[in-house]
Amino acid sequence: MTYALRRRLNSAAVIIGFFVVWELACVIFHIKEIVLPRPSQVFETLWLQAPAIWPHTVQTLYTTLVGFALGIISGVLLGVLIGSSRLAYDTGYPLLIGFSSIPKVAVVPIFVLWFGAGTVPAVLTAMIMSLFPIVVNVATGLATTEPELEDVMKALRATKLDILFNVGLPRAMPYFFASLKVSVTLAFVGTVIAETVASNQGIGNLMMIASSSFDVPLVFAGLLVLALLGVGLYAIFSLIEGRVIGWARRKDDAGFA
Amino acid sequence: MNEDAPPFVHLQDVRLTYGHGDRTVEALGTTNLKVGKGDFVALVGPSGCGKSTILKLVTGLIPASAGWVFVAQREVGAEPVRVGMAFQNPTLLPWLTIRQNVMLPLKIVPPFRQQYRAKKKTEFRDRADALLEQVGLAGFGDKFPWQLSGGMLQRASLCRALIHDPQLLMLDEPFGALDQFTREELWAILQDLWLTRRPTVLLVTHDLKEAGYLANRVCVMRARPGRIVEDCAVDFVRPRTIEMTYEPGFVSLTQRLRELIVSARAPDAAVESAA
Ligand SMILES: Nc1ncnc2c1ncn2[C@@H]1O[C@H](COP(=O)(O)OP(=O)(O)O)[C@@H](O)[C@H]1O
Ligand SMILES: [Mg+2]
Numbered sequence: 062m063t064y065a066l067r068r069r070l071n072s073a074a075v076i077i078g079f080f081v082v083w084e085l086a087c088v089i090f091h092i093k094e095i096v097l098p099r100p101s102q103v104f105e106t107l108w109l110q111a112p113a114i115w116p117h118t119v120q121t122l123y124t125t126l127v128g129f130a131l132g133i134i135s136g137v138l139l140g141v142l143i144g145s146s147r148l149a150y151d152t153g154y155p156l157l158i159g160f161s162s163i164p165k166v167a168v169v170p171i172f173v174l175w176f177g178a179g180t181v182p183a184v185l186t187a188m189i190m191s192l193f194p195i196v197v198n199v200a201t202g203l204a205t206t207e208p209e210l211e212d213v214m215k216a217l218r219a220t221k222l223d224i225l226f227n228v229g230l231p232r233a234m235p236y237f238f239a240s241l242k243v244s245v246t247l248a249f250v251g252t253v254i255a256e257t258v259a260s261n262q263g264i265g266n267l268m269m270i271a272s273s274s275f276d277v278p279l280v281f282a283g284l285l286v287l288a289l290l291g292v293g294l295y296a297i298f299s300l301i302e303g304r305v306i307g308w309a310r311r312k313d314d315a316g317f318a
Numbered sequence: 319m320n321e322d323a324p325p326f327v328h329l330q331d332v333r334l335t336y337g338h339g340d341r342t343v344e345a346l347g348t349t350n351l352k353v354g355k356g357d358f359v360a361l362v363g364p365s366g367c368g369k370s371t372i373l374k375l376v377t378g379l380i381p382a383s384a385g386w387v388f389v390a391q392r393e394v395g396a397e398p399v400r401v402g403m404a405f406q407n408p409t410l411l412p413w414l415t416i417r418q419n420v421m422l423p424l425k426i427v428p429p430f431r432q433q434y435r436a437k438k439k440t441e442f443r444d445r446a447d448a449l450l451e452q453v454g455l456a457g458f459g460d461k462f463p464w465q466l467s468g469g470m471l472q473r474a475s476l477c478r479a480l481i482h483d484p485q486l487l488m489l490d491e492p493f494g495a496l497d498q499f500t501r502e503e504l505w506a507i508l509q510d511l512w513l514t515r516r517p518t519v520l521l522v523t524h525d526l527k528e529a530g531y532l533a534n535r536v537c538v539m540r541a542r543p544g545r546i547v548e549d550c551a552v553d554f555v556r557p558r559t560i561e562m563t564y565e566p567g568f569v570s571l572t573q574r575l576r577e578l579i580v581s582a583r584a585p586d587a588a589v590e591s592a593a
Contacts, residue, residue, distance in 0.1 A: 210409040213478075216377045216401045216488065219426045227422065231413050308413040308462060 098278040103285055106278040114267065118286055121252055121264040124180055125290075128187025129248040133241070136192045140199025144233070145225065150200070161193040166254050173259045183255035183263065190251030191244035198240035202233025235309040238302035245294045249287060324391055325352035326518045327376055327486070332385035333543075334371055345371045347543030348385070353535075355485075356516040360523055360533035363579060368544025369522040373488045376520060377401055389486065400427055401486045402479030402517070406494040408471040410463040416474050417459035420446045423482040430482055449477045453507050469500035473507070480511060487517040494524060502560050505531050509557055526572040526579075527563050530554075536575060540582035548578050 080100045086092070087099040094102060107114065143153040165186055172182035206228055214224050256265025264283045271279035334346040346368045353359050361369045374380045375387050378394040387394040402423070410419045424430040424442050434442070447459055453473040463471060472492060479487060489508075493501045509532060512519060523529050529536045530552055538548040552571065554562060562568055 207407070207409055209405045209407055210411075212374070212377075212379055213403045213405075213409060214426070215379055216403045217423050217426045217482075223426050227425065228411065231411065234413075306413070308464075 095275060095277050098281050102278045103281040107282040107285060110279065110282065114264075114282065114286065117262060117264050117267045117283075118290070120180075120262045121249075121256065121287070122290055124183045124256075124263060125187050125245075125248045125252045125294075128184040128252060129191050129245055131184065131188040132191035132244060132248060133195060135188070136195030136240075136244075137199055137237070139192070140196045140233075140237075141203065141225070141230075143196065144200035144203030145221070145229065157193065157196060160189075165190055165251060166258065169255050169258045172255070178259040178261075180260070180262070182259055183252050183265075186255040187248040187251035191248040194240040194243045194247070195237070198236035199233050202236035203229045206232060234306045238298065238306055241298045242295050242302070245298060246291045249291050249294075253287065323354060325388075326355035326357070326390060327351070327353040327520070328386075328388040328391075329372070329375065330386045330388065332375060332382045332387060334368070334375065334380070335383045344543040346375075347545045349545055351537065351546060353518060353520070356518055358512055358519045358521070358532060358534045360521045360529035360536045361539060362523060362526060362529050362536060362575060363539030363544075363582060364541055365524075366544075367539040367541035367582075369539060370490055371544065373403075373490055373520055373522060376486070377403065377488055398428075399486055400482055400484040401488060402482065402484035403488045404472075404475045404479040404490070404492045406491040408463075408468075408475035410471055410474060410478070412463050415460050415462055416450070416455065416466065417443065417446050419463065420450065420459075420474060420477040420481050422478060427482045446477070446481060449481060450474070452511065453477055454503075469496050469504070472496060472500075472504065476504070476508065476511070480515065480517075483515065484517050487512075487519045489519065489521045491522050491524060493528065501525070501528070506557075506560075508532060513556065526575045529575065530568055530571050531558050531560075531563055538575060538578045538582065547582055550575065 084100050087097060098106075139153065139157075142149045143157075144150070168189065169182055169186055172185050176182055176185070203225075206224075210228060211224065214228060219227070252263065253265035253268075256263035257269050260266050264286055268280050268283040271277075271283065329349055329351040332346060332349045333344075336343045336345050349368075349372070351359075351372070361372060363369060371380070375382055376389065376394065378387075378389075389399050390397045410416070411422070414422070421438065421442055424438070424445075425434050430442070447456075450456060450459055450473075453476060455470060455473050455477070458466065458470065458474075463474075466474070472495075476492065479489070493504055496504070505528060512532075519533075521529070521532060533552055536550045536552055537546045538550070539545065540547050550571070554568065563572075
């Protein structure tokens with residue numbers, strides 16, 4: 062307990078230290094606020110402009126979560142398909158890798174063409190950004206079942222579905238949750254890209270407008286909001302992960318949250 | 319065993335070749351084996367001689383390349399025979415407790431499968447606990463696999479192989495990774511389980527003492543291609559004990575088995591005289 066507490070205090074100190082060093086560096090080297098605002102300015106902007114920033118925050122969070130949810134659903138389905146069928150593996154994997162190599166910013170205009178500017182392209186961009194790690198991890202988790210365990214199951218005349226639900230999916234859970242933590246941050250990236258290119262709402266759009274009027278502290282305030290949202294969601298998923306798949310970590314480990 | 323009763327397991331002129339094209343391995347040459355219902359047969363031989371392959375054939379995990387595999391007078395796969403399997407690696411599921419692991423077959427095998435929802439909290443649970451107690455794991459039902467030692471995991475794995483009252487029990491070097499004392503303890507437990515439940519057992523082992531202690535028959539195999547070269551009856555009285563393994567009769571059996579295996583490993587000429 063005291064060890065966990067000390068670990069937490071240490072990490073808090075380092076994070077606060079980071080902002081202090083940043084602040085001091087700006088003061089000592091006389092860095093202009095248009096180049097790099099001081100953290101205190103950023104926080105001040107965040108505080109003063111909160112009423113203006115808030116709706117954008119809600120919009121970005123909403124878009125990200127919807128896109129992420131769609132990403133999870135389609136990612137798990139695709140992962141199960143690829144992980145349990147030879148043919149799907151052979152055809153699906155190359156397609157997936159090809160698709161994920163495309164810069165997503167190039168895809169946004171296509172979504173805009175199809176669905177018009179606004180929330181839908183942002184949701185879809187968040188979805189495809191978060192898709193790839195989920196598919197790969199679920200498929201990997203399914204594919205790593207020990208052959209002997211499979212023999213035990215087959216000797217019991219277990220059906221493919223029996224094996225999937227009793228062995229495959231539980232075994233894939235740690236991989237799945239590891240991918241969720243990565244994917245949720247990618248979903249944010251996707252949302253912000255789309256908002257920057259083609260939306261009149263959201264933190265991405267806010268930062269676009271702020272930077273075109275050289276309001277650099279507001280740009281940084283937007284970045285800070287994104288970082289906080291990302292950390293918050295990461296922490297939530299770590300917590301769920303700890304609850305659901307504690308078995309994969311064995312004994313006690315304070316973990317992230 | 320009754321000589322006239324039809325065999326429960328019957329391999330008739332079975333051959334098995336792995337792979338296809340020009341990269342084939344002839345794992346089993348023409349092999350014949352009959353095992354009576356409730357019998358206990360051990361398969362011994364150098365590694366790669368096809369012992370695991372025989373188990374897989376009898377379980378229907380792989381089809382024979384030639385010949386027939388019958389279980390309970392029906393071609394394997396067609397018959398609704400319950401099978402239990404255990405390997406050297408206990409392969410328990412790490413996210414389930416020991417009891418849940420043991421109960422896994424009940425979730426899958428009919429007729430238990432249909433009753434699983436209703437009975438898993440009461441009858442099936444008691445059944446698992448009774449079996450765990452029989453192998454010396456009373457009170458460990460709620461533990462997770464990582465909390466148990468290798469010997470304990472192997473006991474649990476035996477329970478999982480037996481919980482659904484299999485007619486056929488397939489054991490592939492189940493005690494191979496354990497120390498001598500744990501191994502001997504588990505021999506006694508397995509003998510008990512066999513005497514009370516009487517499944518038909520095929521046991522693959524490297525340990526000749528283990529084969530002599532547990533089995534009614536020991537089949538010695540040789541490799542390339544795999545085949546059975548000798549079938550020794552073992553008729554010491556049951557229940558057998560560790561002390562018995564030091565008696566002259568037992569020692570001369572294991573010595574004979576050892577010679578058979580050594581000659582099976584040697585170049586062909588020596589083998590033909592043994593076979
Ligand atoms: N899936 C497989 N594919 C190709 N060859 C195999 C396969 N399984 C086993 N073999 C080969 O068949 C032979 C017999 O294997 P196995 O039955 O596992 O031997 P044992 O259990 O007696 O050690 C070995 O030479 C092995 O290399
Ligand atoms: Mg083997």
